[in-house]
Amino acid sequence: MDRAVLDFANLPFAYQKTDQNIRFWFRDGKWSAGELTADEHIPMHIAATCLHYGQEVFEGLKVYERPDGRIQTFRSIENAHRMQRSARKLWMEPVPDALFREAVHKVVRANRRFVPPYGSGASLYVRPLLIGTSAEVGVKPSQEYLFLVFVTPVGPYYKGGLTPVRLLVEEDIDRAAPGGVGDAKCGGNYAAGMRATLPVKEKGYAEVLYLDCREKKYLDESGSSNFYAIIGKSFATPASPSILPSITNMSVRQIAKDMGLAVEQRPVSVDELPTFNEAGCLGTAAVITPVEAITYRGKDFVYAKNGKAGPITAEMYKRLTAIQLGEAPDPYGWTEIVSEG
Numbered sequence: 068m069d070r071a072v073l074d075f076a077n078l079p080f081a082y083q084k085t086d087q088n089i090r091f092w093f094r095d096g097k098w099s100a101g102e103l104t105a106d107e108h109i110p111m112h113i114a115a116t117c118l119h120y121g122q123e124v125f126e127g128l129k130v131y132e133r134p135d136g137r138i139q140t141f142r143s144i145e146n147a148h149r150m151q152r153s154a155r156k157l158w159m160e161p162v163p164d165a166l167f168r169e170a171v172h173k174v175v176r177a178n179r180r181f182v183p184p185y186g187s188g189a190s191l192y193v194r195p196l197l198i199g200t201s202a203e204v205g206v207k208p209s210q211e212y213l214f215l216v217f218v219t220p221v222g223p224y225y226k227g228g229l230t231p232v233r234l235l236v237e238e239d240i241d242r243a244a245p246g247g248v249g250d251a252k253c254g255g256n257y258a259a260g261m262r263a264t265l266p267v268k269e270k271g272y273a274e275v276l277y278l279d280c281r282e283k284k285y286l287d288e289s290g291s292s293n294f295y296a297i298i299g300k301s302f303a304t305p306a307s308p309s310i311l312p313s314i315t316n317m318s319v320r321q322i323a324k325d326m327g328l329a330v331e332q333r334p335v336s337v338d339e340l341p342t343f344n345e346a347g348c349l350g351t352a353a354v355i356t357p358v359e360a361i362t363y364r365g366k367d368f369v370y371a372k373n374g375k376a377g378p379i380t381a382e383m384y385k386r387l388t389a390i391q392l393g394e395a396p397d398p399y400g401w402t403e404i405v406s407e408g
């Protein structure tokens with residue numbers, strides 16, 4: 068394998084052209100065989116339901132090169148299941164488990180030379196996309212769907228590794244976090260968040276931290292990740308109907324439990340900000356990113372001093388990434404080999 072010539076250690080989190088993407092079409096009640104193509108564009112009807120009525124859901128997962136050179140996925144079946152739930156919410160045709168798995172495996176193998184080398188700190192991001200493609204003008208579901216998966220090598224989404232970032236609690240913009248329709252990972256939710264997020268990023272914050280829409284009292288999630296706080300010997304993470312059920316969060320809850328922490332999934336009030344010992348963001352792109360400080364109503368609550376993550380965050384990060392990268396045994400059965408070399 069001749070690896071792609073890229074500066075893997077300094078990759079941004081951005082689209083990078085790779086060799087091939089894979090496509091499956093749902094037509095006449097059945098899914099087609101997968102087609103690998105180098106074409107980066109899709110032919111689209113002007114009245115496709117994804118364009119007008121937002122019949123569009125997506126996923127995000129990563130594959131990693133292990134120290135032994137093999138390539139592995141991390142909990143990709145959970146992405147398949149979440150995408151099925153998202154599709155049902157928008158009355159779309161869900162992609163079956165086996166098709167999702169086949170798509171991920173084939174597209175990763177077809178782009179093997181773009182998988183960042185072990186130790187580079189980068190990974191191959193896998194982006195499954197499901198869209199309604201048939202023409203409708205009334206508010207009706209599409210008859211046909213395209214399931215497409217592309218990959219792109221990425222570096223860190225925030226500052227990277229255990230470098231802490233700042234968050235700003237959002238109060239003024241009346242909208243929900245991107246998981247605003249519960250389980251569903253829909254593109255439109257993210258577009259609606261840009262208005263809240265982009266001005267804040269210009270001020271040096273990694274993200275806004277959304278509050279619940281109804282009372283503006285409970286922490287929800289950030290624009291691209293879930294949130295947790297360490298309070299004494301507890302790992303507390305918001306329970307909310309309007310956050311994305313993060314697979315990283317689900318995994319870290321297990322790890323926290325195994326570290327002897329009490330795991331609490333419950334409403335977490337802004338009034339508790341002064342009680343946090345540590346805080347962090349959780350996600351495929353975010354991994355575990357320590358929070359340096361949270362600004363709320365002009366006041367800074369500081370959780371990481373001198374650019375250093377707290378000890379519990381650092382230990383959770385070590386355990387999670389060791390499994391994702393294949394450095395440590397995977398006692399949970401979370402990983403699956405996609406390519407032997």
Ligand code: PLP
Nearest residue numbers: 245291292293313314315350351
């Ligand atoms: N919340 C939002 C809004 C996200 O976009 C993501 C990323 O996918 C997450 C949370 C984290 O979810 P996961 O850990 O499954 O990537």
Ligand code: COI
Nearest residue numbers: 127128291350351352353
């Ligand atoms: C992910 O972590 O996979 C995300 O979807 C976050 C962001 C890139 C939208």
